[in-house]
Structure formats: structure tokens, C-alpha cells
Amino acid sequence: MxxxxxxxxxxxxxxxxxxxxxxxxxxxxxxxxxxxxxxxxxxxxxxxxxxxxxxxxxxxxxxxxxxxxxxxxxxxxxxxxxxxxxxxxxxxxxxxxxxxxxxxxxxxxxxxxxxxxxxxxxxxxxxxxxxxxxxxxxxxxxxxxxxxxxxxxxxxxxxxxxxxxxxxxxKRVKFRDAYGSFRLPIDQVFTVQGQGTVVRGTIYEGVVQQGSQLTLLPKGLKVKARQIQVHHEEQAQARAGQRTAINLGGIDKAEVTRGDVLVASDHFVVTDTIDVVLQPIEADFTPLKQRSPVKVHVGTSEVMGTIVFFDRNELVPAQEEVLCQIRLDEEIVVRRGDRFILRRPTPVETLGGGWVIQPKGAKYRFGNETMEMLQSRKEGTPRDLVEDALDKHIILELQQLIQHTSLDEHVLLDTLASGIEEGRFLEVAPKRYSLTKTLAKITDDITSRLADYHEEFPMRAGIGKAELVQSLSAAYPKPFIEYSLTALSGGGGIKRTGQFVALASFEPHLPKKWKTRMENIIAALETDGLKVKKWDEYFEGTPLPKNDIPELTLYLLNTRQAYRLLDDTLIHRTAFEEAVEKLRNGTEVAFGLKEAKDALDVSRKYLIPFLELLDGLNLTERREEQRHWTAGANKEQ
The missing domain is CATH 3.40.50.300 (P-loop containing nucleotide triphosphate hydrolases)
Incomplete structure (x- = not known):
């Protein structure tokens, strides 16, 4: 559970x-x-x-x-x-x-x-x-x-x-869904000696993991979650509903303020104009005139703004809702449905509250046309409601969509069918849906991550699939990641070799900076034929970083440019093939150690590991003291 x-x-x-x-x-x-x-x-x-x-x-x-x-x-x-x-x-x-x-x-x-x-x-x-x-x-x-x-x-x-x-x-409270993109409105920021900047807040949506790359909105600053704590206990991750402290890397305390929001994706809107449903309080207050200054509290932010009405010139205590707009002095981060409190700055008093119907409003004319538009936006068309739910949760089953949109099942199915036909929605699995634009976004994310990985590790065949999925899981549910990888693979954007994922156009190669020196090492290995030195000895006197030695080793083995003769010894493919050909020409279908030694003219130091390599590659089969060439030996090694 x-x-x-x-x-x-x-x-x-x-x-x-x-x-x-x-x-x-x-x-x-x-x-x-x-x-x-x-x-x-x-x-x-x-x-x-x-x-x-x-x-x-x-x-x-x-x-x-x-x-x-x-x-x-x-x-x-x-x-x-x-x-x-x-x-x-x-x-x-x-x-x-x-x-x-x-x-x-x-x-x-x-x-x-x-x-x-x-x-x-x-x-x-x-x-x-x-x-x-x-x-x-x-x-x-x-x-x-x-x-x-x-x-x-x-x-x-x-x-x-x-x-x-x-x-x-x-037990009666519906706990927050950890799916959806991570969002943490910040209500406290401070520094810890030796650690740097720390922020606190309650996670609204999604999951954050230690090491996650995050964005601080509305400033758009990139930061890293270096450490996560929940009530002073370090955690590998934290999720929706948890009170969390995050030690941020790459940012100074002075750059963060209460009201800023940490997110893990670009799904969130930064705005200075919001269309809202406002419910005034019923208690007496001085009427609020058109375009009066107001103070808006949303999430953990407190922002000054101007109230704009489209059907009246002042706000008075009332029971009915008012559709209006707030033009803010500063940008904030909100979603449709986010709640807010409206207060008068002078004299200080609460005027009402409500919810956001459109996070990014525009300038509208005073009159019925605008009011009808706002009313329609408030109620939301079936397509609007579906898009909003899928934008927030990324992937939902049919039953979940019914719960999130409150639409009749038949209306929902018709909306989904027309949206799929028009290319807006995707059925990623039987009765599981997502947005086409979200697939486009994760496609960009995947290709960008792969490009960065290839640049950092050019000699590797690709990134491990599990590692790639893990890096994306803070922003996307795993079923959607799997669907996206399959779609990308089928569309030719990526290729999957065993456990590795790479861009379709990528081939492992030597890094440009060390290419010449590495080629010299590979050439020396080829020249030594069967009588090779220990692999580490080929690097003596070279300026190659130690971290690149195992990278080059795996590159040569994975691309079949070399074979492992012993744990600490490699043999070049050319030398290997020449030795195989020489051994075949100098022996019969079955041969022993003496025949092999005579054919190759090498000591047992090299001969035994080479013959065992042939066994491992299924080119020969050992039967007591004899080895027999297999059918595989007639094929390309």
C-alpha cells in the first residue's frame, strides 16, 4: 500500500x-x-x-x-x-x-x-x-x-x-496524488553553515528526488536538490503532502524569497494577470472600487495588484460570485483551480477569496461579451477539462479522468475520440490517455538528455534504460516514460541496444580531445599482436585522465575492436583474427596444445588465455585434451 x-x-x-x-x-x-x-x-x-x-x-x-x-x-x-x-x-x-x-x-x-x-x-x-x-x-x-x-x-x-x-x-481526507509535476511553494528560506541555501514548504504536487534538477520560478533559475529533509531526517525523496526542506545547489539565499516556487518541469505558468472567480465576504467592508489596489495571497506568495471588473464599478459584500481579473505588480506561479485570498492593503482587511480560472489572462473589454467568455472559461468545455486534467497528471485512466473532470462517461469518450482524431489526445494503452503535446515535450526531454549524455560519455553505447527512466520519473509517471521510449524507438528517433538507449544517429567514438593519443595506444596494442603487455602499461607516460582508461576499455570491448585475454590484458581484433587464421591453417579439425603452440609460436603465457578465449567465443570446443573447431569458426568472428 x-x-x-x-x-x-x-x-x-x-x-x-x-x-x-x-x-x-x-x-x-x-x-x-x-x-x-x-x-x-x-x-x-x-x-x-x-x-x-x-x-x-x-x-x-x-x-x-x-x-x-x-x-x-x-x-x-x-x-x-x-x-x-x-x-x-x-x-x-x-x-x-x-x-x-x-x-x-x-x-x-x-x-x-x-x-x-x-x-x-x-x-x-x-x-x-x-x-x-x-x-x-x-x-x-x-x-x-x-x-x-x-x-x-x-x-x-x-x-x-x-x-x-x-x-x-x-482517513476521510483524499491524500495528494504524487503524479503530476513537482511543485513546492516556498514559505521559508535560510542558510545553514557549510550547506548553503535551504528552502522549506509543503509539496503541492509530484515527487522530488535528491539530485533532481529543479527550476525556481518565477525567476527561472536552475538549481539542484542537493539534500532533502523531512522533519530533520534526510530522505532520498519527498512527495505531495509532505512538509519538506531542500538544500539547493547553485543559488544564493538572496536570490530566493517566500512565494517563489520550485518545480521540476516547464508545465507551470508564470503570469502577472489572472482571471478569477471571487467570492466576497458577507461581513461589511468599504466598497472596493474599480482598479483599486489589492493584495493577493496565493500559495505562499503575497503580491500587490489591481482589481479589474467587467460588469460593475465596485465590489460590495455579497453572496454571489464575481468573475473578474487581477493584474499583478509581480509575476507569480499558478494553475487553474489554485485558491487565493484577496485583501485590501489600506485599511488592512480581508475582502474575499476564490480560485483561478485562467492562469494567464489577457486584456478584455468591459461588458457582456467578456463576462460570457469568463463564465464559459469558469465552467470549462469538456475538452478544456480533459486537457487540464491530462496536463496536470500526464497520464490517466478512463475512470480517473471521470473523477477529475466530473464528465459523464459517454461525453468523455466522445471528447477523447474527437481529440484523438484531431491529434490532441493519445491513447497510450487501453483506456489510458495523455496529451500529444506532453509526448512532444518528453520527446524533447529524452533527446536532450541523450545528447548531453553522449557528449559527456562519447565512448559508451548509450545511457542505461533504468538510469534514463529514473532521471525522467520526477516529472513523468513511468508508464508514460515507457510509452514514449517505445514510440521514439518505433519512430526512429532513438535506438535500443540491450539495456542501452541512444540517439538513432549516435555511434560510440573517441573523444576529440584525446583521440590522437587513444589511437596511438590502440595502434600499439595492434602492433603487439598476441604478445601484449598488461593493459595499464599502454597508458604509462600518457596524460590521459585515469577515468578515461575504463571508458576506453569498455569502448574497445563493446565495439569488438578488442577482446579481453585476461582480466588485465586485451588483444586487438586484428591480432586476434590473424592468430585465429594462423591457428586454423596450422591445425586439423582437432588439435592439442603442442599443435597450437607450434602453429602460433607463442609461450603458454599467451597460448592458454587465447585458447580459452576461443572456447568462450564458441569458435572451439574443448574435449578432454583436444580442442575441436566448431561451425562458428567458419563465420565472421
Missing amino acids: DETYFTIGMAGHIDHGKTTLTKALTNVDTDRLKEEKERGISIEPGYAPLQTEDGAHVSIVDVPGHERFIRQMIAGVAGIDLVILVVAADEGVMPQTEEHLEILQFLGVEHCIIAISKIDRVDEDMLELVTEDIQDRLAGTIFDGAPYVAVDSLSGKGLDELKETIFREL
Whole structure:
């Protein structure tokens, strides 16, 4: 069974006991900054692992409760699967409780547990009043009906029940699919002495492996995942749903900021204009006029922008959704369906939230035509929905496509059939589909990787198939890689020789830099005939790098320019063939050591290994003290 990974958010008003409750559950103090210790409040999100009975991997994010740190709170809860809303029994629902609730709903968090904390400070009547107050506030929201647990973190009351409730609720959460391209919105960046730049975040999609080549967006900087840690433990890889720290190579801390996104492919859009579905809050706020400045929180980024309406001149508290556009001052990385929070910069207040319907918007005219276009884009045509699902997950079975698109099976099959006919979709296996453009992309990736490999290792027959598949698996599921390799092989773009894969036009060759010196070594080997020196002796006095010696050895053996006589001795093909011809002419169908020695005029030092090589190549067959020429000896060696 696949391992599961979840991230839990600990939200609520300041001083309601979120950090203390996190420590009681995990035995980890998430307030790590000096200022946090001195002031007794959380400023940055803190993280701790929660041990589960079924082996699921769970991280708890303790987000700041103070209204001054709402930016950090939003960054902290981005990507969580379940929230524990902490409400102190002696204070009840407070302003930050309300704002956190609004933010969580706008971010699409569907699973919630209410933890009523500090119960040792109140009597039963007060606890009942607080519970009723919370129930009234949650009525009609997505968290209506969420489970309640009364706890006291210091005495330990209710902690076992809370843990049981957490484990039960996590079983209802659909864990993140590790397929799809790797995406990690960064919420923390720092340096570690002797290690360099380290970033942290919760992985939204895909898998990252140690050594992976990544891109930092929106800057487009290439980096390498030198080391991966999950809760201070080094891992070979990390996947969707995990809270992860990655030590990056090739970049300075000053080049990375909170809100940047690490990705493993170019599937992601960098944009400064997003078309959105905006749901205003119902509470009173000063109307937001057309083209007013706004602050957008999406993922872990916080960006200023301008709101643009196409059917009104101001935004007021309302229950209905508004289709509009946000033109940003800086580029961000988003996908269709990503959630965002909209806030007013002055006076600071939450205005609403929603989701992205088009990551890369354009300039549109005010009026019904644009509104109809946005509505159509919001609803998405069947083809749009299929393309979006396949773009995100690369390869999906029919049942998975139905789940991702919510299309009727007959409509979906018709859409797939027409898309295949038009060359948009591929059926890569019975009832498994992908996009033609994704095949084109992986084709470019494969050919590019092979070209780089051939340049680095020109004497090798190609890259091992397993190594190639592994290098691509961070960005593509293995079934799609296998399909692509088969398609490329059938189309003549690549060739497969045994376990090796190479470009169809590639042939192993000596590197240009050392070609002359290597040719001299090969010529010396040929000149020595059967009476060769140890292979290493041919390199004495030459400037050839030591790493190139085994490369040249394998090159000569794989291209059949030489044969291995002993572990430390090679014989040139020409010398070998001449010796075989000489031996055939000087012996009968069967011969012994004496006849062979007379025919070749060499000592036993060379004779025995040569005869054993003939046996190994099936040119001769040994029967007691005699060797017999085989039928294979009459063919080309």
C-alpha cells in the first residue's frame, strides 16, 4: 500500500493555545525564534511531525494568530489537508478566529476539527456556552458539523480523544496524488553553515528526488536538490503532502524569497494577470472600487495588484460570485483551480477569496461579451477539462479522468475520440490517455538528455534504460516514460541496444580531445599482436585522465575492436583474427596444445588465455585434451 502524507494546520486567535497544543501532541516547541520566545507569540509558522498509528506521515503547521502576522498565517495554511481550529474556552470566538475561518474556507480547506482549549479555566456551563457559540458561528459554513474536542494542553485532558479524532478525520481526507509535476511553494528560506541555501514548504504536487534538477520560478533559475529533509531526517525523496526542506545547489539565499516556487518541469505558468472567480465576504467592508489596489495571497506568495471588473464599478459584500481579473505588480506561479485570498492593503482587511480560472489572462473589454467568455472559461468545455486534467497528471485512466473532470462517461469518450482524431489526445494503452503535446515535450526531454549524455560519455553505447527512466520519473509517471521510449524507438528517433538507449544517429567514438593519443595506444596494442603487455602499461607516460582508461576499455570491448585475454590484458581484433587464421591453417579439425603452440609460436603465457578465449567465443570446443573447431569458426568472428 502506498504511503500517505498529510499536513494539518493549527489555526485560531492569538493566545488561544495553538503552540502549546502542538507541543502537547508532538512534543515539539514550534516557537523557535528569539523574538517568539521573548514575546510569547508565534510570528512565523512552526512545524512538527505527528506520529500516527497506521504509519501515515503527518506534519502539523502552527500558524501565527496575531492579526499583524496574517500574511504568515496564510502562507502557513497554504497546502494543508485538515485544520484544527483552536478556540480558548475562557474567551470563545474572537476576531482572528473569524478571519482565520474566512481564509480557510476561501482556500478550499474542507476538513476541520474544533479544539476547545484551556478547559481547566472554565466550568461546565461556560464550556457549554462556548461550544454553542462556535456551533452558531459555523452554521451554514463548510465546517458546519465538524467534530469538537475539549482539551487542556497542560494537564493532558482530551489529548487522546483529539488524536483519535485527527486519525479518524485523516482517513476521510483524499491524500495528494504524487503524479503530476513537482511543485513546492516556498514559505521559508535560510542558510545553514557549510550547506548553503535551504528552502522549506509543503509539496503541492509530484515527487522530488535528491539530485533532481529543479527550476525556481518565477525567476527561472536552475538549481539542484542537493539534500532533502523531512522533519530533520534526510530522505532520498519527498512527495505531495509532505512538509519538506531542500538544500539547493547553485543559488544564493538572496536570490530566493517566500512565494517563489520550485518545480521540476516547464508545465507551470508564470503570469502577472489572472482571471478569477471571487467570492466576497458577507461581513461589511468599504466598497472596493474599480482598479483599486489589492493584495493577493496565493500559495505562499503575497503580491500587490489591481482589481479589474467587467460588469460593475465596485465590489460590495455579497453572496454571489464575481468573475473578474487581477493584474499583478509581480509575476507569480499558478494553475487553474489554485485558491487565493484577496485583501485590501489600506485599511488592512480581508475582502474575499476564490480560485483561478485562467492562469494567464489577457486584456478584455468591459461588458457582456467578456463576462460570457469568463463564465464559459469558469465552467470549462469538456475538452478544456480533459486537457487540464491530462496536463496536470500526464497520464490517466478512463475512470480517473471521470473523477477529475466530473464528465459523464459517454461525453468523455466522445471528447477523447474527437481529440484523438484531431491529434490532441493519445491513447497510450487501453483506456489510458495523455496529451500529444506532453509526448512532444518528453520527446524533447529524452533527446536532450541523450545528447548531453553522449557528449559527456562519447565512448559508451548509450545511457542505461533504468538510469534514463529514473532521471525522467520526477516529472513523468513511468508508464508514460515507457510509452514514449517505445514510440521514439518505433519512430526512429532513438535506438535500443540491450539495456542501452541512444540517439538513432549516435555511434560510440573517441573523444576529440584525446583521440590522437587513444589511437596511438590502440595502434600499439595492434602492433603487439598476441604478445601484449598488461593493459595499464599502454597508458604509462600518457596524460590521459585515469577515468578515461575504463571508458576506453569498455569502448574497445563493446565495439569488438578488442577482446579481453585476461582480466588485465586485451588483444586487438586484428591480432586476434590473424592468430585465429594462423591457428586454423596450422591445425586439423582437432588439435592439442603442442599443435597450437607450434602453429602460433607463442609461450603458454599467451597460448592458454587465447585458447580459452576461443572456447568462450564458441569458435572451439574443448574435449578432454583436444580442442575441436566448431561451425562458428567458419563465420565472421
